[in-house]
Amino acid sequence: MLTLAQRIYLVKCYGIGNVSYKYAINVFNKKYPVLHVSIPALINLLKKFNATGDVKDEKRKLKKYDEDDAATLVVLDSRILKANRYKAFKPTILHTLEDGGDARRLEFCLVLSEKILKEPLFCKYLIFSDKLTVTTNGVVCSQNNRMWATENPHAKIYSRSLRYKKVNVWCGVYYGKIVGPYFRKAT
Structure with a gap:
């Protein structure tokens, strides 16, 4: 998992002169030798950056539970029971x-x-x-x-x-x- 600063640096490595994916990864890996980024990871990061203009992960949307929904209550009941080691x-x-x-x-x-x-x-x-x-x-x-x-x-x-x-x-x-x-x- 890359930090926010590492993600920004990786996008900059690719963005300078529109170099190849391999070249951008080699430049990044020289600065951060412990981290090894793959080409698909770079592509996904660039897609995210092009779509949102940001490299941060989107916050996960929590499902809103409807108190009147019987099926939701059954799921919640089973989660609570399992959390307390009931079978x-x-x-x-x-x-x-x-x-x-x-x-x-x-x-x-x-x-x-x-x-x-x-x-x-x-x-x-x-x-x-x-x-x-x-x-x-x-x-x-x-x-x-x-x-x-x-x-x-x-x-x-x-x-x-x-x-x-x-x-x-x-x-x-x-x-x-x-x-x-x-x-x-x-x-």
């Missing part, structure tokens, strides 16, 4: 398992295993899919939810039941083609 942790959502669920899951695994043994190409006819559930009771989406703490709280959000108003969005892939999306009122 964002993702909570784990746990659902209650209903009676008889273990038996149904085990039965599904056994039936699927039998079908694969009987017909090895059975998996080719399966539909691979994903579902998104949008709820109306305030259950959070763990993808977007973070808890700030200095240490991992190993937070768990317990959902009392899977029985509440919700909408399911389903989409699948079958033989390399997209199936859906389908919107369905969940029960």
Whole structure:
């Protein structure tokens, strides 16, 4: 980083007789042997001087924060939290398992295993899919939810039941083609 006096001297070295960039840098480096200025640095300094008539760096404009802007407040909050060594942790959502669920899951695994043994190409006819559930009771989406703490709280959000108003969005892939999306009122 050059001082203001060094910048002025460098511009004068170039400006005397409109010499080449290399000559101006050689003259400058003889006076300041510790500093080695590159040609791009000289070009940038001359562009700044021609545009503004000054060799000083422009003062950085600070962003004005609008107090009503919610996004700005979120950014400021996260900066303050990070400055105080808080970290964002993702909570784990746990659902209650209903009676008889273990038996149904085990039965599904056994039936699927039998079908694969009987017909090895059975998996080719399966539909691979994903579902998104949008709820109306305030259950959070763990993808977007973070808890700030200095240490991992190993937070768990317990959902009392899977029985509440919700909408399911389903989409699948079958033989390399997209199936859906389908919107369905969940029960």
